[in-house]
Amino acid sequence: MAHPSQLGFQDAASPVMEELLHFHDHALMIVFLISTFVLYIIVAMVTTNLTNKFILDSQEIEIIWTLLPAVILILIALPSLRILYLMDEINNPHLTIKAMGHQWYWSYEYTDYEDLGFDSYMIFTQDLTPGQFRLLEVDHRMVVPMESPIRALISAEDVLHSWAVPSLGVKMDAVPGRLNQTAFIASRPGIFYGQCSEICGANHSFMPIVVEAVPLVHFENWSSLMLEDT
Amino acid sequence: MLRLTTGRVGCLLARRATAAVTTSSTRMASKEVSESVDMSQPMYWDRADIPLPDKPYKDVLTDADKSLKQKEKGPWGQLTKEEKIALYRLTFCKTYPEMKQQTAEWKTVIGGIFFFLGFTGIVIWWQSVYVYPPRPRTFDDEWKSQQLKRMLDMKINPIQGISAKWDYEKGQWK
Numbered sequence: 174m175a176h177p178s179q180l181g182f183q184d185a186a187s188p189v190m191e192e193l194l195h196f197h198d199h200a201l202m203i204v205f206l207i208s209t210f211v212l213y214i215i216v217a218m219v220t221t222n223l224t225n226k227f228i229l230d231s232q233e234i235e236i237i238w239t240l241l242p243a244v245i246l247i248l249i250a251l252p253s254l255r256i257l258y259l260m261d262e263i264n265n266p267h268l269t270i271k272a273m274g275h276q277w278y279w280s281y282e283y284t285d286y287e288d289l290g291f292d293s294y295m296i297f298t299q300d301l302t303p304g305q306f307r308l309l310e311v312d313h314r315m316v317v318p319m320e321s322p323i324r325a326l327i328s329a330e331d332v333l334h335s336w337a338v339p340s341l342g343v344k345m346d347a348v349p350g351r352l353n354q355t356a357f358i359a360s361r362p363g364i365f366y367g368q369c370s371e372i373c374g375a376n377h378s379f380m381p382i383v384v385e386a387v388p389l390v391h392f393e394n395w396s397s398l399m400l401e402d403t
Numbered sequence: 404m405l406r407l408t409t410g411r412v413g414c415l416l417a418r419r420a421t422a423a424v425t426t427s428s429t430r431m432a433s434k435e436v437s438e439s440v441d442m443s444q445p446m447y448w449d450r451a452d453i454p455l456p457d458k459p460y461k462d463v464l465t466d467a468d469k470s471l472k473q474k475e476k477g478p479w480g481q482l483t484k485e486e487k488i489a490l491y492r493l494t495f496c497k498t499y500p501e502m503k504q505q506t507a508e509w510k511t512v513i514g515g516i517f518f519f520l521g522f523t524g525i526v527i528w529w530q531s532v533y534v535y536p537p538r539p540r541t542f543d544d545e546w547k548s549q550q551l552k553r554m555l556d557m558k559i560n561p562i563q564g565i566s567a568k569w570d571y572e573k574g575q576w577k
Contacts, residue, residue: 176554176565184560184567224452298539304549307541340560364557 174309174366183340186365186386187357190342192256200249207245264356266324270315274327274334274347274369277376281315287400295379309366311383316395319359319386327353332374338367338384346371359386449497459494468493 175183185191271282275292283289296310317323327336329347337344338357345355359365367382387395440446445457464472474482475490482490491498540546551565558566570577 174554174559176560179564184562184564226452298541301541303546304553306550306553307539361561363559363561 186340186359186361187342189260193342196252196256264322266356267321269324271326272336274329276331276374277380289400295381309381311381314383314385316385316392318389318392319362322358325355333371334373335370337370338365338382340365344370362386449502451502460496461493
């Protein structure tokens with residue numbers, strides 16, 4: 174989750190998110206350079222006393238300011254496409270989890286081996302224990318084994334939702350009647366928070382997603398306990 | 404650039420006043436709120452970057468002006484200082500220093516900005532007193548410190564974020 178007044182991205186918890194962070198640094202640096210240059214030109218134009226009313230033809234600069242933006246765009250596009258294709262790599266997931274969006278909660282189904290399914294509702298502000306995060310905590314977290322490729326199949330039971338966890342670099346729309354697939358690897362153990370990212374009604378802001386990445390042993394214990402409960 | 408506009412407005416207003424007594428500009432018979440300018444005719448302007456307008460400032464000359472113009476055709480050394488200035492004022496409305504003169508417009512602009520900022524501040528204060536619901540208990544100092552402790556215990560953002568700035572061995576910020 175983000176700390177208060179955080180402006181930048183959360184630290185990456187998956188390799189894809191690390192790539193996205195580096196790409197963002199690259200693109201933002203280019204953007205800052207261009208903006209600084211343009212701001213300088215604007216200030217220079219406004220504060221000068223010099224005028225030249227007889228400029229005609231300027232082939233050299235026209236060539237430069239046509240080619241240079243094209244080159245800059247290519248320099249942005251190449252890393253971007255690299256990451257795009259990287260995200261689509263065959264990754265042989267160890268586990269498949271279905272995340273279904275409802276109004277206004279998520280439900281998770283782990284049906285690879287046994288029939289495990291449960292709902293994940295937000296904890297109301299008045300029910301929080303001291304120190305818990307308002308509008309982010311849920312009663313049942315989606316537990317995954319760490320350092321394992323996970324396939325997430327996202328869909329919805331009623332209206333559009335979107336399953337997003339920023340620190341894992343995952344966002345996938347939940348469309349009723351459609352199965353959208355995404356994959357991630359949790360590189361480190363931890364609890365990663367996200368929120369529904371497609372407007373879905375009155376409580377759209379109150380259906381968060383919490384992914385808990387734990388070592389495999391703990392994941393197995395948790396899933397056994399959950400199966401006993403249901 | 405910005406100085407140009409205010410100077411230009413000033414002399415265009417002066418030009419309107421003189422247009423009332425001279426017939427140098429084309430005027431409609433019917434009453435108008437604003438004077439329409441015939442752009443196909445030579446115009447006068449006061450611009451620091453275009454020094455010589457298409458036509459002189461005063462078109463219609465009195466007899467005294469005409470005799471002065473005749474004297475101008477002779478050697479200029481014989482013109483007195485006042486005559487030279489009068490000849491300049493026939494051809495031009497403003498001198499360069501007059502064109503470039505600073506106005507007090509900036510005071511109005513800054514005053515207006517502060518006024519609207521202050522008004523916005525009043526609206527924001529009124530909202531915070533009369534509109535907003537009570538703050539959730541998660542904004543209490545005690546809750547916030549418990550929350551921060553929990554974030555550090557959970558190692559939220561441990562690479563470059565908040566947990567990376569906490570020294571776990573010493574139990575204090577780095």
